Amino acid sequence: MILVLLSPRNAGLPFAEWLREQSGRLLAVTVEGVALGPGFLDVERVADYTDDAAVLAAARRMADRHGVTRVLALAEVDVERAAALRAEFGLPGQLPASARAYRDKVLMKELAATGGVPVPPFAAVASAADVAAFMAANPGPIVVKPRGGSGSTGVAVLHDPAQIAEVADRVTDGDHEVEGYVTGRMCHVDALHVGGEPVVCVPSVYTDGGCLSHWTDSGNGSWTLPTVDPLYERLVTETWRLVGALPAAPALFVHAEFFVTDAGEIVLCEIAGRVGGTPIPAMLEAVLGLDPRHLWARIECGLPVELDAVRAHAAAAPLVANFGLPPRDGRIVRLPARAPAGARNFTVLARLGEDWGGARYAGRKSGDFIATWLVTADDAEELLALVDKTGAEAEAGFGWEPSPAPEARSEGAAR
Template sequence: MILVLLSPRNAGLPFAEWLGEEAGSLLAVTVHGIDPGPGFLDVETVADYVDDTAVREAARRLCARHGVTRILALAEVDVERAAALREEYDLPGQRPESARAYRDKVRMKELAAAGGIRVPAFAPADSADDVLAFMARHPGPVVVKPRGGSGSTGVAVLDTPDDVPAVAERIRSGGHEVEEFVAGRFFHVDALHAGGEPVVSVPSLYTDGGCLSHWTDSGNGSWTLERADPLHRRLVDETWRLVAALPAAPALFVHAEFFVTDADEIVLCEIAGRVGGTPIPAMLEAVLGLDPRHVWARVECALPVDLDAVRERARTAPLVANFGLPPRNGRITRVPVEPPSGTRDFAVLAEAGEDWGGARYRARKSGDFIATWLVTAPNEGELLALVAKTEADTEAAFGWDLQPGAEAAPGAEPTPDAEPAPEAPLEDR
């Protein structure tokens, strides 16, 4: 039997369809009030999915009642939980040493550097003094982030030591990392490794600002690179070198992020051992022919999947861009009535009357969108022109009653109210 650790973010995914051979005998741990959907024989719920102890105890109750053979985890928050449970019950799949390397940004960079991957200067940070000491050794802007964070939550860019007191309390609340700020274009590579060998890898370039665009209320997304682009092969090769540098697992779906500097050097940002967050799965589905979470679920659960067909589809796929609009600091008064021309898979993820102001706005993550969509085109120029047009059309279709002081249009610098909130690791990017 397959035990699914079902984060609220992944509620509604068609597990019975994806894991059809096991439909009717699936097991799940999820949060109170979440319907896991059809195909589940037994479900344990917890009051708070952030409560690691509660989730693991619920999983143990299911393991005690049933013969669990595989554990499936799609969310960042579940990567280490699933690995620990596999270790405890001697089940196939990624184990704790590997899972930790894909979660802990300090350990990740230590191993990557030892494997010859270029990484930014970095150090663990448990106090403001640690950050100040690092800045004394590495003058210039630095980035402070939770060691196990996701979705850009809790990330702060500090220009001078005078900025450190503003994040001192947050750093004391849990393990953080400080690293040098790397200027350059920002890429991600989404890749599947199974059966001891690479299966497919898709390099993409983030729009300006990347995962931090939501700080200025700007939309963000990414687009797949043309195969003839020299960076395509270089990023693919660097991703597989990075996977080889980290502790192995029988199979992995990874979401790696790299900077490419003005000097054309590839520098690691970080890598996650799971499928990228919304709206990346929709973009990858357009490339692979299947939802990547579908592919990964079957591979992780040792169910057959035609990987040769996935490879061929990726080889011949058109260029695809994903894009999403973040929430504003206020209440939504109007939502789009129909998809803008030129989009596909257009999804409105909010409704008129919904309030994104105040604390909810301050706690937003890079994966929080009010609308997402895809566009495709035969070349990069046409693709980016279509991205710009559909962004403007979608922005105009939303109406907002903004809180006092909120900008009426994207592009403003972050205000103190927009300072990222402490980590709440339920959403992935």
């Protein structure tokens, strides 16, 4: 039986359809309050899905009741958990040494540099003094981030040593890194590697601001590079070099991010051993012919996949861009009445009256969107013009008002 580590964000995915041979025999570990779709035989729920010990204990209880043959994880938070369980249960798939390298941003850069992949200056930090020492040795802006974070959560860009106080409390556990700030275009590459062989590699360029655009309430997305662009083959080469530098696994679906400097150098930002977050899966589905999470779930679970069909579809696909609007600091009072002209897969992810203010706004991730969509075109100029046009139309369709004051929220709840 297949054990699915089911992050709340992935609870609505059609696992019974994707893993049809195992429908009715799937097992899940998820959080309390999550309703499972069809296809699951048994479920263990935990109170807090961020609690590694609780999730692993629930998985062991499940394994005691059933014969687990595979462990499937789609979320970043589950990559190392799934690897630990495979090692413990003697199951195939990515194991801890590989999973850790794709999660720990210090370790991955050490391995990447040894493998010949350019990386920015970086260091592990465990105190404000460590950050100060790094800034003294590396003039210019720096970036402080969690070693195992995702979605740009907890990332801080510091321009002056006086700003170190803003991150002093969070770096004391030794689970953060600091690196030099790299200017230039930001790209991502989504790639599938099976049985030691590359299957498909899709280089893309983020729109202006990239995954930090939500800091300024700006929409963001990415678009697939034409194969004739000189950067295309360079990004493909660097991605496979990076995969070769990190510990191997029987199969990998990776989401790598690179900076391309003004001088044309490709520098690693980071790489994750999973499918990219929303709205990248929809864009990749247009390229690959099926949802990449569907593709990866079948491969990870040892079920048959027509890899040649995936290759052929990717070779013939048009240029595709994804785009999403981030939430504002307030409450939604109007939703778009229709999809922007030219938009495909337009999905409103917010509700009328939904409140994104206060702590929720402060803790927003780069993958938190109120609407997402795709556009396609035959050339890059047409594609990017369509991104701008649909973005303006979608933004105009939403209405916002300030969130109620905290005391007003409390009074409303009391009534």
